[in-house]
Amino acid sequence: MQIAAEGAVIEYAMAGGGHLAALGPVTFIIEDGTFVSLLGPSGCGKSTLIRALAGLEKPTRGSFRIDDRIVTSPSTEVGVMFQSANLIPWRTVSENVMLPLELAGAPKSQRNNASKRILEPLGLSEYETLYPGQLSGGMAQRVALGRVLIQSPDVLLLDEPFGALDAMNREKISMDLLRIWSQQRQTLLMVTHDVQEAVLLSDRVLVMSHRPGRIIDDVSVDLPRPRYSEMIYEPAFTEVARHLRRAIDRA
Amino acid sequence: MREGENCERMLPVGFCNTWPLVMMLIHMLAGVSYATASISILESGAFLIPFQSAKKSSTTMKADVRRQRQKRAYSPMLLKGIRRLAPILTVLIIVIIWQGIYTAEVYPSFLIPSPASVLETFVESVQDGILLYHLSITLQETLIGLLIGVAIGSSLGYIIANVPILEDLLSPLIVAFQSTPTIAYAPLLILWFGNDIQSKIVIVVIIVFFPTMMNTIAGLRAVPEGLRDVFKVMKATRWQLFTKLELPAALAVLLVGLKTSATLAVIGAVVGEFVSVNEGLGSMVAIARNQYDTPLVFVGVISLSLLALSLYTLVSFLEYYLLRWRRFGRT
Ligand SMILES: Nc1ncnc2c1ncn2[C@@H]1O[C@H](COP(=O)(O)OP(=O)(O)O)[C@@H](O)[C@H]1O
Ligand SMILES: [Mg+2]
Numbered sequence: 065m066q067i068a069a070e071g072a073v074i075e076y077a078m079a080g081g082g083h084l085a086a087l088g089p090v091t092f093i094i095e096d097g098t099f100v101s102l103l104g105p106s107g108c109g110k111s112t113l114i115r116a117l118a119g120l121e122k123p124t125r126g127s128f129r130i131d132d133r134i135v136t137s138p139s140t141e142v143g144v145m146f147q148s149a150n151l152i153p154w155r156t157v158s159e160n161v162m163l164p165l166e167l168a169g170a171p172k173s174q175r176n177n178a179s180k181r182i183l184e185p186l187g188l189s190e191y192e193t194l195y196p197g198q199l200s201g202g203m204a205q206r207v208a209l210g211r212v213l214i215q216s217p218d219v220l221l222l223d224e225p226f227g228a229l230d231a232m233n234r235e236k237i238s239m240d241l242l243r244i245w246s247q248q249r250q251t252l253l254m255v256t257h258d259v260q261e262a263v264l265l266s267d268r269v270l271v272m273s274h275r276p277g278r279i280i281d282d283v284s285v286d287l288p289r290p291r292y293s294e295m296i297y298e299p300a301f302t303e304v305a306r307h308l309r310r311a312i313d314r315a
Numbered sequence: 316m317r318e319g320e321n322c323e324r325m326l327p328v329g330f331c332n333t334w335p336l337v338m339m340l341i342h343m344l345a346g347v348s349y350a351t352a353s354i355s356i357l358e359s360g361a362f363l364i365p366f367q368s369a370k371k372s373s374t375t376m377k378a379d380v381r382r383q384r385q386k387r388a389y390s391p392m393l394l395k396g397i398r399r400l401a402p403i404l405t406v407l408i409i410v411i412i413w414q415g416i417y418t419a420e421v422y423p424s425f426l427i428p429s430p431a432s433v434l435e436t437f438v439e440s441v442q443d444g445i446l447l448y449h450l451s452i453t454l455q456e457t458l459i460g461l462l463i464g465v466a467i468g469s470s471l472g473y474i475i476a477n478v479p480i481l482e483d484l485l486s487p488l489i490v491a492f493q494s495t496p497t498i499a500y501a502p503l504l505i506l507w508f509g510n511d512i513q514s515k516i517v518i519v520v521i522i523v524f525f526p527t528m529m530n531t532i533a534g535l536r537a538v539p540e541g542l543r544d545v546f547k548v549m550k551a552t553r554w555q556l557f558t559k560l561e562l563p564a565a566l567a568v569l570l571v572g573l574k575t576s577a578t579l580a581v582i583g584a585v586v587g588e589f590v591s592v593n594e595g596l597g598s599m600v601a602i603a604r605n606q607y608d609t610p611l612v613f614v615g616v617i618s619l620s621l622l623a624l625s626l627y628t629l630v631s632f633l634e635y636y637l638l639r640w641r642r643f644g645r646t
Contacts, residue, residue, distance in 0.1 A: 118548050137550075144548040150541040154563050154640040164549045167559075197643035215549070 065141065065218040065251050067094040067117060071126035073276070074112050085276035086112045089126060092270065092279055097249040099242075101262035103308060104272030105315055110255045111147075113277070114223040117253070118144040130219060140168065143217030143250075147224040149204035151196035157207050158183065158192040164215040182210045186240065202233035209237075213244065220245075222254040226261075234258075235293060238265060242291060259312070260296055263287075263305050271311045281311040428610045433617075436610035445599070450618060452595040456512050456584040457626070460519020461577060468524040469569065472531025473561075482532075493525045497586050505591040515587030515595070522583035523576045530572035534565030567641070570634040577626040585619060596622070 073088035087109030094100050104110050115121045117128050119138040128135040130142060138144075151160050161182055162175040170178075183189050186206045196204060205226060212220065225241075226234045242265050245252055256262050262269045263285055271281035285304055287295060295301050410430055416422065417429045424432075440446035475482045501518055508514035538561060546556050588597025600615035 115544075120544060120547060138548045140550055142548070144544075146541060146544065148541055150539070150545045152542065152545075152560070152563075154567075154638075163545075163559075167546075167549050167551050167555055195640045195643040197640065 065131045066096050066129070067219060067251055067253060068092065068129040069113075069117075069126065070129065072116065072123045072128055073125040074109070074116060074121055075124040083124075087116070087275075087277050088123075090272075090277070090279055091126075092282070094251060094253060094268075096251055098267045099245055099252045099265055100254070101266040101269045102253060102255045102272065103257065103259065103262055103269060103312055104277055105274055105312070106257070108272045108275045108315070109277035110272060111223050114144070114221050114253070114255060118142060118221055140164070140215055141217055142219045142221060143212035143215060145208055145212050145220070145222045145225045147227050149196070149201075149208040151199075151204055151207055151211075153196050156193050156195055157188060157199070160196065160207055161210045161214055163211060168215070178214055179210075182214045185244065186210050200233075202229055202237060205229060205237060206240075209241065216248075218250055220250045220252040220254075222252070224255050224257065227257065234261070239293065241265070246290065259305050259308050263301060263308065264291055264293070264296060269304075269308055271308060271315060273315045280315060281308070283308060283311075425607055425609050428613060433610045433613045436608075437614045437617075440611065440614055446614065446618060449594060449596045449599040449615075450622065452512060453581070453584050453588065453597065453619070453622065456515040456519055456587070456595060457577075457580045457622070459512075460516040460583065461523055461580045463516070464520040464523025464580070465527050465569075465573065465576070467520065468527025469531045469565070471524075472528040473535065473565075475528070476532045476535040489525065489528075492521075497522060497583060498590070501586055501590040505587070510591045510593050512594075514591065515584050518587040519580045519583040522579050526572050526576055526579070527569065530568045531565050534568030535561055537568060538564045567638055570630065570637060574627055574630045574634065577630050578623045581619065581623040581626065 069088075069090045069092050071089045071091055073090075074086050075083040076086055078084050090113065102110055102113070112121060116123060117130070117135060119135050119142070122136070130139065133139070152163065155163070158176075158179045161179045165175045165178055179192075180189070183192060186209065188203065188206055188210065191199070191203065196207070199207065205228075209225070226237055229237065238261055254262075254265070266285050269281075269283045269285060270279050271283070272278065273280045283304060287298075287300055287304075296305075413427070414430050417424070417427055421427075437446070475485065497518060504517050504521075505514045508517050542560060542564075543556070546560055551559070584595065585597035588595040589601055592598045592601045596615050596619050600612050600619075603609075603611035603615060
């Protein structure tokens, strides 16, 4: 599926009257099955953009599109992952992962099978019966990822999904994400503040300006796939990373 | 005791009935605080585990879980045993002091009867069915009132949490109503709803309703926006949002409040039974007091605190079971 924004602007009403321009205008098209990262200074409207594409915010002007559908409300074809895992504390790992199927009214046996199938490649099979309070940050984000993947979305919107993790965990889980994505080829838009991560995972990187965020750079990453962690030492990699670094500093 | 008689002649009946009432209240409060203290000790111990592990950001998942398993294995069994026995020990000490006061004849026996005579009266009142009869009346009033009060309180709380204007409109009324002592309007309720259990149920409902409503509102407000977003992006219906997110989230706060509500409900029923002496343990105590049957007063008071304590324990177990995830901390 294709993700697109056409002259989209989002403004928030301020307490004292008046408006705060949080985003835009932005215009872009993300082609079906591509992995795109979004970089930008904090407060520039990255989360606002993700939330709007997820159908949680409405554009003041312009529009957001997923394929031919103008986004006005959430859709089960779109999976969203937030910076915090947002797991339901009274549900076990598998009960959390099954939630989307439960809401869709899938029978219990089907939910159980799907949960097992999802948890296995995420390395969570052993932890099915634990409660979120018992999980480390990395595990919690894996569960959150599993919960998004179980509804087999065609579009993945990830808002700094691994931002709260330490470097080790972060690299492991992002490589897991890359492996899953390369098998299923969803259209994926991921917000990150890590230039190396953006380059290593993506087909294309968008850079946003200060608030109200506009797209100020659009860089294709022509590194071969499959990608692997050591690629960060290759000249082609460093060149793209340096270019992005400069773009962000100008933002 | 002439003063008491004077009092009864000169002042309205309800007023004279206040002294056992005050004693009762003090007793019940002591019972509640004791129960709260012992339970909160248990809880605080259990709460330590998730807190310690949640703060740590471990490098590997397996190590994290292993560490937690060990932590649970370390739990000091002996200490737990002592804690469980402690309440019994307290009761034993109180009985010994009581017997001491009786033997030393500090107070005449019609003020403080011997533990043996209280026990005897207890056995008698069980045998002739009086105690169980009155107990069943008070229990009925308490449980029915509790049920209705929780139902009304939580529904109204849910509505108010979703329609903020209602809160502004209703809060002065509710707060004024709530801060008026129950005893003040109890006679009015008895006038309106009669001498039977209905009026006492109404009193219990009024007492229980307010904390339940406040807890429901607090519980709903405590639902993190992030969790609501998760349900929204999964296209949950309004009903699913209610049953799968709001209700369980509110339940956590509600159950904690229900523990105190359960004991408050007993107080409410007894207040009613004192104001309109008819049936129930409170009335039994009031009648026994008028006849200077002090052992029966003791039996009534002890039965009442046992009733309150049982209800409290019941709700605690319910909470322990329903909120078992809490023992593993929060996200
Ligand atoms: N619900 C809201 N109401 C008002 N202002 C908001 C709201 N959400 C975000 N903003 C503002 O919009 C801007 C962009 O926010 P956000 O999208 O969260 O930035 P980013 O994710 O890039 O750090 C910020 O200035 C923020 O304060
Ligand atoms: Mg953000």
